[in-house]
Structure formats: C-alpha cells, structure tokens
Amino acid sequence: MATAGAPRRFCRCACFCTENLYVARYGLHVRFRGEQQLRRDYGPILRSRGCVSTTDFQQLLAEDAALAPEFLAVAEYSASPGADLKGLLQRLETVSEEKRIYRVPVFTAPFCQALLEELEHFEQSDMPKGRPNTMNNYGVLLHELGLDEPLVTPLRERFLQPLMALLYPDCGGGQLDSHRAFVVKYALGQDLELGCHYDNAELTLNVALGKVFTGGALYFGGLFQAPTALTEPLEVEHVVGQGILHRGGQLHGARPLATGERWNLIIWLRASAVRNRLCPMCCRAPDLVDDEGFGDGFTREEPATVDVCALT
Numbered sequence: 123m124a125t126a127g128a129p130r131r132f133c134r135c136a137c138f139c140t141e142n143l144y145v146a147r148y149g150l151h152v153r154f155r156g157e158q159q160l161r162r163d164y165g166p167i168l169r170s171r172g173c174v175s176t177t178d179f180q181q182l183l184a185e186d187a188a189l190a191p192e193f194l195a196v197a198e199y200s201a202s203p204g205a206d207l208k209g210l211l212q213r214l215e216t217v218s219e220e221k222r223i224y225r226v227p228v229f230t231a232p233f234c235q236a237l238l239e240e241l242e243h244f245e246q247s248d249m250p251k252g253r254p255n256t257m258n259n260y261g262v263l264l265h266e267l268g269l270d271e272p273l274v275t276p277l278r279e280r281f282l283q284p285l286m287a288l289l290y291p292d293c294g295g296g297q298l299d300s301h302r303a304f305v306v307k308y309a310l311g312q313d314l315e316l317g318c319h320y321d322n323a324e325l326t327l328n329v330a331l332g333k334v335f336t337g338g339a340l341y342f343g344g345l346f347q348a349p350t351a352l353t354e355p356l357e358v359e360h361v362v363g364q365g366i367l368h369r370g371g372q373l374h375g376a377r378p379l380a381t382g383e384r385w386n387l388i389i390w391l392r393a394s395a396v397r398n399r400l401c402p403m404c405c406r407a408p409d410l411v412d413d414e415g416f417g418d419g420f421t422r423e424e425p426a427t428v429d430v431c432a433l434t
C-alpha cells in the first residue's frame with residue numbers, strides 16, 4: 123500500500139552485536155551466539171587460520187565479544203517461543219523480589235576495558251560535551267561518542283526488549299521504543315555521590331564498567347509513585363560487567379565514593395505508549411515540545427496513514 127503524509131522512518135538491522143562480527147586476528151566474519159555455537163560453526167576454519175589451542179580460543183572469546191554469554195543466553199531464552207517469567211527468573215539473579223530488582227552479566231571484562239579507554243579519550247578531547255543528566259556533572263552521553271546507534275539501539279531492540287517484556291510487562295517492558303544512554307563518572311575532586319531520585323524512564327539498566335574503587339554502592343527505597351513508610355534502603359554492590367535492572371520509578375541513589383574511580387553505563391529505557399499518557403516526571407499529561415533525536419521519549423500521535431490508491 124502506498125502511503126502519504128506519514129514521516130519516513132529510517133531503520134537499520136539490529137544485528138550489530140551478534141552477526142557478522144569481524145575477528146581481525148583470523149580475518150573472519152562470524153555469527154556469535156555463544157561459545158558452543160562458535161566452536162560448532164567455525165571450529166575447522168578457525169583452526170585452519172591458527173586458532174588452535176584452548177588458550178587461542180579463550181583469547182578469541184574474551185577479546186572479541188562485547189556481550190557476556192549469560193546475557194546472550196537470557197535474551198535468547200526470552201525471545202524463544204514459550205518463554206515465561208518463571209523460566210527467565212531461573213536464569214537471572216533476583217536482587218529483590220519485592221522491589222523487582224534483578225542482576226545479570228551484560229558485557230565482557232575486555233569490552234568494559236575497551237569502552238573505558240574510549241570514554242577517557244573522549245573526556246580528554248576538546249569535543250563539545252553535554253552533561254549526562256541534570257544530576258551528574260561528569261560523564262558522557264553515548265550519542266556524543268557515536269555509540270548510540272551501533273551499540274545501544276541494537277542492545278535495546280534485540281536483547282533488552284524481550285527480557286523486559288517478561289520482567290516488567292506492566293511498565294511498558296514490551297513496548298520500549300527509545301532510550302537515553304549515558305555514562306556516569308565518580309572520582310575524588312569530581313562527583314562523589316548521587317542523591318535519592320527516580321529516573322525519567324520506564325525502566326533502567328545500570329552496568330558497572332569499572333575501574334577500581336571502594337564505596338559508591340547503589341541503594342534502593344520504595345516506589346516514587348507509592349510512597350511507603352521509611353524502611354532501610356537495600357544496598358547493591360557493583361560488579362564489573364554486570365547490570366542491575368530496575369523500574370525507573372524505584373527511588374534510588376549512590377553512596378559516596380571512598381576511593382578510586384567509578385564509571386557506570388546507564389540506559390534509561392522508554393516506552394512512548396506509557397509516557398504519552400502520563401509524564402513520569404510531572405505526573406500529568408505531557409505538554410509536548412519538539413526536540414531532537416529521541417527527545418525525552420514522547421511521541422506525537424502518528425499521522426493517520428492514507429491509502430493513496432483510495433484517493434485516485
């Protein structure tokens with residue numbers, strides 16, 4: 123059907139993280155779903171190109187893969203027919219059942235290291251930089267690094283969406299359509315802690331990237347929308363490469379850093395179908411203002427599609 127009036131939306135294939143990965147050392151493009159699949163599909167050709175010993179293979183897995191095998195397995199399960207919440211919870215760590223906070227390895231350690239190096243180069247450059255959000259003064263917006271399109275969008279569309287659809291169907295987990303991704307940095311002489319807040323997001327992924335530090339734990343209280351009596355907040359430690367999943371409305375903050383440097387990747391996941399009805403920040407119907415990129419994740423009603431054939 124030909125259409126008129128609707129803006130064209132350009133797309134890309136979300137295969138960046140698993141399809142056609144280029145392994146420079148062995149001059150080969152591979153599809154990566156996990157170690158067993160890689161060995162099965164590419165064992166002979168890799169061996170013929172010098173990837174012979176167990177150590178060679180382990181080095182290949184460690185250095186060339188961005189996503190942790192556990193994360194790939196969880197995403198693959200979530201997208202499989204018949205997947206359900208019970209099955210998913212057997213594959214994730216439940217940090218708090220009551221608060222619906224979960225933990226899962228997301229990135230490999232070498233990928234965290236490579237990303238940190240990239241972030242430090244950017245920090246030291248004189249490229250124009252925006253603040254990651256209104257609360258953190260140090261850190262980087264991923265779209266300024268050029269990593270939004272190739273890294274975060276496929277991560278959201280292909281991997282997080284099926285997972286979040288099972289974990290948080292009532293918070294737009296199955297309708298995620300945009301994000302705001304940034305890295306927060308805490309260091310002595312810079313930001314040290316983060317006050318208690320809720321996110322401008324339906325759902326949030328917070329991944330620890332490093333470096334070496336003490337202090338800085340996350341803490342979680344009740345839901346912003348449903349204030350409860352003050353209870354001891356739940357403290358959650360960071361583990362490099364691992365991600366914490368929580369609802370945007372879950373009140374949280376970060377304890378003061380004591381030593382070292384802490385960098386975390388935060389992805390605020392947004393579902394326009396949810397926020398178009400109620401802005402999570404002002405709790406009113408959104409008063410829409412045009413913005414760039416994903417804006418704050420709200421959309422105007424899509425213009426009705428017109429069947430051009432019907433007009434002739």
Ligand SMILES: O=C(O)CCC(=O)C(=O)O
Nearest residue numbers: 306316321328376386388
């Ligand atoms: O410091 C952290 O890791 C948490 C950051 C955070 O909650 C946020 O930026 O929304």
Ligand SMILES: [Fe+2]
Nearest residue numbers: 319320321374
């Ligand atoms: Fe937050």
